[in-house]
Amino acid sequence: MGKDPFTQVFDELSTIASSSGNTAPIYRDRKTGKVRDFKREAEEARQKQEKEDELKAKYAKWGRGLKQVEDATEKLNSDLHEMNKPLARYADDEDLERHLKEMEREGDPMLQYLRKKRQKQDIEAGKPSKPKFEGEFMPNRYAIRPGHRWDGVDRSNGYEKKWFEIMNSRRARQEDAYKWSTEDM
16 A cells, blocks of 8 residues: 555655754644744743643632631641640640630620630730720611721611611510519419
């Protein structure tokens, strides 16, 4: 079976090129006819792949949430620290004592004092603190304070006010019903 004419010409040219010295074959782009540099193309492809990988890693981290990733690594580090300790814990364990002291428990009579003390320590340490709105504001369902830049103007549609009125009237009605039912006792 004979070779097609293109292959024959290519073979002849390659033998001529190999006989003329150590010259490498020249490859050209089919569409434009420009000489192709495979090393440069491979380098560009590698750089492009590195940029894509970097972006994928960044968006994967952002997709999980920066705070969540930070919390997970912090938890992992603390777990590793705890795993290195002996299983039995004694009364003089400093880490356990410090951890128990730092916990905030609702209903703790010293909670406000401890929070103020921590705030004072943070200010002395130069730790930046978030400014809080200091002033009167209408209560809301979730007890959320307004931001420190709030100008004091209530721009709501009145839903919160109606909600509080309904809840207060319901509570008052239940209290009246209870008092009326226990009146003769």
